[in-house]
Amino acid sequence: MPAIKFYDHEPIPMEMHKVKIVQQLNLLPAEERLSKMRKAGFNTFKLHNGAIFMDMLTDSGVNAMSDKMLAGMMMPDDAYAGSESFYRMRAKLREIFGMKYCLPAHQGRACENILALRFVKPGSCVIMNYHFTTAKAHITRLGGRVEELVKDEGLVSNSDLPFKGDIDLDKLEACIEREGVENIAFMRLEAGTNLIGGQPVSVQNFKDACAIARKHGIISVLDASLLQDNLYFNKTREEKYKDVPIRTITREIADQFDIIYFSARKFGFARGGGIMIRDRELFHSMEDMVTMYEGFLTYGGMSVREMEAMTVGFDESMEMDVISQGPQFIQYCVDRLDEYGVPMITPGGGLGAHIDASRFVSHIPQSEYPAGALTCALYLCGGIRGMERGTLSEERNPDGSERFASMELVRLALPRRVFTLSQVEYVIDRVKWVYDHRHLIGGLRFIHEPATLRFFTGKLEATSDWPERLVAAYKEEFGDDQ
Numbered sequence: 001m002p003a004i005k006f007y008d009h010e011p012i013p014m015e016m017h018k019v020k021i022v023q024q025l026n027l028l029p030a031e032e033r034l035s036k037m038r039k040a041g042f043n044t045f046k047l048h049n050g051a052i053f054m055d056m057l058t059d060s061g062v063n064a065m066s067d068k069m070l071a072g073m074m075m076p077d078d079a080y081a082g083s084e085s086f087y088r089m090r091a092k093l094r095e096i097f098g099m100k101y102c103l104p105a106h107q108g109r110a111c112e113n114i115l116a117l118r119f120v121k122p123g124s125c126v127i128m129n130y131h132f133t134t135a136k137a138h139i140t141r142l143g144g145r146v147e148e149l150v151k152d153e154g155l156v157s158n159s160d161l162p163f164k165g166d167i168d169l170d171k172l173e174a175c176i177e178r179e180g181v182e183n184i185a186f187m188r189l190e191a192g193t194n195l196i197g198g199q200p201v202s203v204q205n206f207k208d209a210c211a212i213a214r215k216h217g218i219i220s221v222l223d224a225s226l227l228q229d230n231l232y233f234n235k236t237r238e239e240k241y242k243d244v245p246i247r248t249i250t251r252e253i254a255d256q257f258d259i260i261y262f263s264a265r266k267f268g269f270a271r272g273g274g275i276m277i278r279d280r281e282l283f284h285s286m287e288d289m290v291t292m293y294e295g296f297l298t299y300g301g302m303s304v305r306e307m308e309a310m311t312v313g314f315d316e317s318m319e320m321d322v323i324s325q326g327p328q329f330i331q332y333c334v335d336r337l338d339e340y341g342v343p344m345i346t347p348g349g350g351l352g353a354h355i356d357a358s359r360f361v362s363h364i365p366q367s368e369y370p371a372g373a374l375t376c377a378l379y380l381c382g383g384i385r386g387m388e389r390g391t392l393s394e395e396r397n398p399d400g401s402e403r404f405a406s407m408e409l410v411r412l413a414l415p416r417r418v419f420t421l422s423q424v425e426y427v428i429d430r431v432k433w434v435y436d437h438r439h440l441i442g443g444l445r446f447i448h449e450p451a452t453l454r455f456f457t458g459k460l461e462a463t464s465d466w467p468e469r470l471v472a473a474y475k476e477e478f479g480d481d482q
């Protein structure tokens with residue numbers, strides 16, 4: 001996106017696309033939202049989409065498609081085996097990442113399942129800059145462990161560090177020494193590190209960490225689901241890369257790794273996933289898991305239409321005009337809220353604007369899920385559906401005690417090309433109101449708690465009548481119909 005100059009004021013984020021298909025939105029009155037929230041067990045995953053005004057839960061599978069992606073969907077090659085749609089997709093991935101072998105899978109977590117089954121044994125350790133929920137769940141299910149070695153500054157919420165997703169190289173060396181190479185299943189680096197606020201990793205850090213892994217004979221894996229955001233930051237925050245084309249930066253990153261996997265619900269703007277592998281033997285050692293869990297090797301659980309769409313989407317992910325819209329909208333939102341005093345994760349990352357709930361509602365103890373409670377409050381006060389990314393999204397320790405998250409975040413995702421700046425302004429306005437009334441928000445407790453990935457399907461209740469009191473104050477401010 002070029003910085004388009006304005007005559008009368010400073011530049012604002014600009015959409016470099018126009019809208020051709022729309023979906024009508026519905027803003028329920030606050031009282032109705034309260035009743036929907038109760039039914040959903042104070043879990044925003046359980047709300048019906050029709051009850052939501054601004055769906056900022058995720059950027060996963062809900063990005064707007066382009067006319068070219070839709071056009072691609074009109075020409076799929078439907079075959080159980082040997083679909084040309086798959087070969088077109090694989091050719092595009094080979095061109096972008098320079099890796100020969102490709103295993104298709106129905107989404108990102110399916111790739112994580114295959115990688116965990118292939119490499120993780122009871123007691124083995126997987127090194128990461130930071131975990132992602134599903135990646136970790138597959139590893140721990142098989143008796144493995146995750147070591148998170150992000151730099152300490154990566155977990156400081158208010159910062160101007162440009163690459164908060166960088167892995168700490170000293171910690172990496174020490175961890176390899178401590179664990180022993182034979183106990184390390186692989187090193188997984190996540191681009192655009194999701195759970196710490198969509199924070200990027202520098203090209204230099206990818207290079208340095210992979211050099212260490214290579215020296216010790218440890219397999220290196222890139223989770224490229226959020227690579228497009230990461231690339232935007234490599235170009236705009238890493239001096240050395242400011243004049244380097246996005247495709248060249250991508251190749252420089254890809255060249256460091258043995259394996260790259262992605263959720264095409266994010267990378268590719270469609271719905272699917274895949275694993276790219278450099279080594280032939282390694283590829284053959286995993287292909288039977290695709291046929292067993294996903295589908296035949298030329299569709300892996302994906303529809304041929306989606307494969308055609310993502311093939312175009314991969315190309316669009318290499319265009320600065322496309323990948324800059326999300327981060328620029330996010331930075332705008334973060335800056336406006338930060339100026340107002342709302343505790344935000346700074347600098348803005350990719351994926352969404354992240355609120356630091358531990359400071360926003362500091363009166364709620366971690367055992368009562370402050371980020372979960374704030375997520376519910378934002379739905380009650382504006383119909384905004386965010387996602388809890390804190391203790392609720394963790395799993396309990398083996399002895400049943402809570403594993404408190406190192407960050408309590410509320411994520412307000414900005415799916416790519418979906419929202420306009422006026423909608424972002426609405427969100428900023430409602431977050432400010434909630435911040436000024438934060439003392440009204442209380443905690444949550446589980447009434448149904450699944451053992452694995454509890455944040456998806458668990459049900460909770462409020463620890464007091466705080467939701468009713470919050471809604472009453474909101475109605476007093478905005479009236480009965482909002």
Ligand SMILES: Cc1ncc(COP(=O)(O)O)c(C=O)c1O
Nearest residue numbers: 060107108109132194225263265
């Ligand atoms: C970094 C990262 N990796 C993996 C996944 C899992 O992908 P999926 O939702 O397609 O299973 C996600 C999903 O949000 C993600 O953000």
